[in-house]
Amino acid sequence: MNFLLDLKHLKHISLLTRPVICKCLLVVIGLIVLRAIVSPFLAINLSEKSFYEPSTLDLFPGVRKDKFVEVPQIIWGLNNQKIAFARACLTAKFLNRSLLMPSLSASLFYKEVDFLQPIPFDKVFDFTKFNARCHGFARLARYSEVSNHTEPYKLQKGSGRRWTVERDLDQLQQSKTGEADGYQVIHVTGKHPFLWPDHWPVKNYAKVFDCLALAPDIEAEVVKVISKIKDAGEKARHEAAISHKKKSIDDGSLNLPVQYIAVRMRIEKDWMIHCKKWEKRSNLKEICSSKGEIIHKVSQITDLRRPVVVYLAVADSLLEDDSVTSGWRVGMIAYEKKKLGVTDIYERQPYLLKSAIDFEVCARADVFVGNSFSTFSNLVVLSRTERLYKLGVESSCGEDVGLSSYAYNVIGDDGGPQRWMTDMLDTSLQRISYGTNNISCH
Ligand SMILES: *[C@@H]1O[C@H](CO)[C@@H](O)[C@H](O)[C@H]1NC(C)=O
Ligand SMILES: *[C@@H]1O[C@H](CO)[C@@H](O)[C@H](O)[C@H]1NC(C)=O
Ligand SMILES: *[C@@H]1O[C@H](CO)[C@@H](O)[C@H](O)[C@H]1NC(C)=O
Ligand SMILES: *[C@@H]1O[C@H](CO)[C@@H](O)[C@H](O)[C@H]1NC(C)=O
Numbered sequence: 001m002n003f004l005l006d007l008k009h010l011k012h013i014s015l016l017t018r019p020v021i022c023k024c025l026l027v028v029i030g031l032i033v034l035r036a037i038v039s040p041f042l043a044i045n046l047s048e049k050s051f052y053e054p055s056t057l058d059l060f061p062g063v064r065k066d067k068f069v070e071v072p073q074i075i076w077g078l079n080n081q082k083i084a085f086a087r088a089c090l091t092a093k094f095l096n097r098s099l100l101m102p103s104l105s106a107s108l109f110y111k112e113v114d115f116l117q118p119i120p121f122d123k124v125f126d127f128t129k130f131n132a133r134c135h136g137f138a139r140l141a142r143y144s145e146v147s148n149h150t151e152p153y154k155l156q157k158g159s160g161r162r163w164t165v166e167r168d169l170d171q172l173q174q175s176k177t178g179e180a181d182g183y184q185v186i187h188v189t190g191k192h193p194f195l196w197p198d199h200w201p202v203k204n205y206a207k208v209f210d211c212l213a214l215a216p217d218i219e220a221e222v223v224k225v226i227s228k229i230k231d232a233g234e235k236a237r238h239e240a241a242i243s244h245k246k247k248s249i250d251d252g253s254l255n256l257p258v259q260y261i262a263v264r265m266r267i268e269k270d271w272m273i274h275c276k277k278w279e280k281r282s283n284l285k286e287i288c289s290s291k292g293e294i295i296h297k298v299s300q301i302t303d304l305r306r307p308v309v310v311y312l313a314v315a316d317s318l319l320e321d322d323s324v325t326s327g328w329r330v331g332m333i334a335y336e337k338k339k340l341g342v343t344d345i346y347e348r349q350p351y352l353l354k355s356a357i358d359f360e361v362c363a364r365a366d367v368f369v370g371n372s373f374s375t376f377s378n379l380v381v382l383s384r385t386e387r388l389y390k391l392g393v394e395s396s397c398g399e400d401v402g403l404s405s406y407a408y409n410v411i412g413d414d415g416g417p418q419r420w421m422t423d424m425l426d427t428s429l430q431r432i433s434y435g436t437n438n439i440s441c442h
Contacts, residue, residue, distance in 0.1 A: 060136025078355035084194035086208040098141035106350035134211035152185035233258035262365035300416035306331030372407040373435030
């Protein structure tokens with residue numbers, strides 16, 4: 001790869017006069033040889049692409065690196081924060097600017113501004129990986145990159161009924177040229193990004209979400225939780241083999257990878273009150289599901305060989321009550337954090353990180369079951385659908401690659417839970433942010 005880049009340099013050199021070419025060639029060849037000899041002794045990581053890639057050779061320059069957008073602190077639940085972050089990124093992209101790394105919020109709060117607990121983006125997500133994965137599409141910048149410390153341009157978002165999606169887009173369009181564009185920093189003020197009007201298609205959001213990798217220490221915690229789930233699955237499999245007096249020698253099943261189902265189970269009191277009101281107000285059915293209904297729906301899923309572990313991603317308030325793990329059918333062994341013995345991993349973390357760990361455990365499950373009116377579940381399914389698209393299997397519903405998802409609150413064609421993939425062609429994030437029961441899998 002490095003030689004390839006050097007050859008590209010040679011092309012540039014051929015534009016120069018002839019006698020210079022020979023000298024240059026010699027120098028370049030000399031440098032290549034010298035580097036080949038010296039580099040094993042140096043601590044230079046030759047696979048670090050950016051190190052040797054001159055910006056002139058960059059085919060995807062992406063957004064400007066010397067113009068920035070700054071946004072208010074990002075707040076509310078993990079998934080509201082992810083959506084707000086992506087919206088801020090896409091707005092910056094529209095303005096052909098880098099987004100100054102925003103503050104997220106470690107705590108879940110609704111009214112108490114005193115409990116905002118800002119947490120830098122890079123304490124939750126990997127900054128370098130973000131820019132590497134989003135290269136050519138969107139870009140995050142650090143505040144140290146700002147060189148002009150005069151007052152930034154203030155872009156006040158409008159509010160009220162007269163502030164339509166069209167007016168908002170007009171305002172952004174004007175800020176692309178005109179006076180605003182002269183400023184190094186555009187500071188967007190007013191509402192926080194989750195509440196900005198949405199102008200971008202689902203596939204652009206999916207692209208930004210896909211660039212979000214957890215910070216290494218949080219990733220390590222996710223790996224620990226998943227390995228505990230797999231240990232539990234392994235144990236269940238052995239116990240089943242013993243009780244059936246199976247000989248593991250002629251039955252290969254003990255060597256197959258251990259799989260698990262993750263269920264985002266929303267049955268805590270606050271949610272039940274909220275969803276009952278919601279059903280009344282919207283005249284929709286199929287928003288709320290009881291514990292019994294969820295168990296019944298999940299039992300109808302036959303993707304995975306049993307016994308199988310069902311990991312329940314539930315609110316902390318439900319951990320007090322052991323009944324969520326009971327009542328499951330034979331061959332489905334339910335665990336939550338407490339029964340799995342991972343509460344210490346979670347207890348060390350603030351709200352946002354707890355939620356981020358749960359999110360990944362669900363996103364990486366072999367089967368995921370959630371509620372189609374939950375933003376959390378919607379974003380889990382979006383991330384799984386994005387992975388299916390990358391694998392080139394967008395029509396299979398994910399069954400054969402261990403990425404199927406279901407909604408337990410919607411009845412599917414076969415009477416079981418509805419199979420679920422995100423509609424990647426949707427022109428806005430509306431249905432994902434607020435929920436829908438018009439879901440399917442094609
Ligand atoms: C070099 O960088 C790549 C990509 O960042 C990384 O995967 C690899 O582990 C690094 N190698 C060394 C020896 O640091
Ligand atoms: C953004 O700005 C860069 C540098 O001026 C330019 O090369 C690129 O085409 C611009 N991108 C868009 C989408 O306008
Ligand atoms: C800093 O930005 C302001 C506002 O755009 C501009 O007037 C000023 O010339 C800039 N200063 C430098 C040193 O570039
Ligand atoms: C359901 O969603 C599909 C696309 O995902 C859309 O074409 C259809 O009109 C929607 N149906 C209703 C009743 O909203």
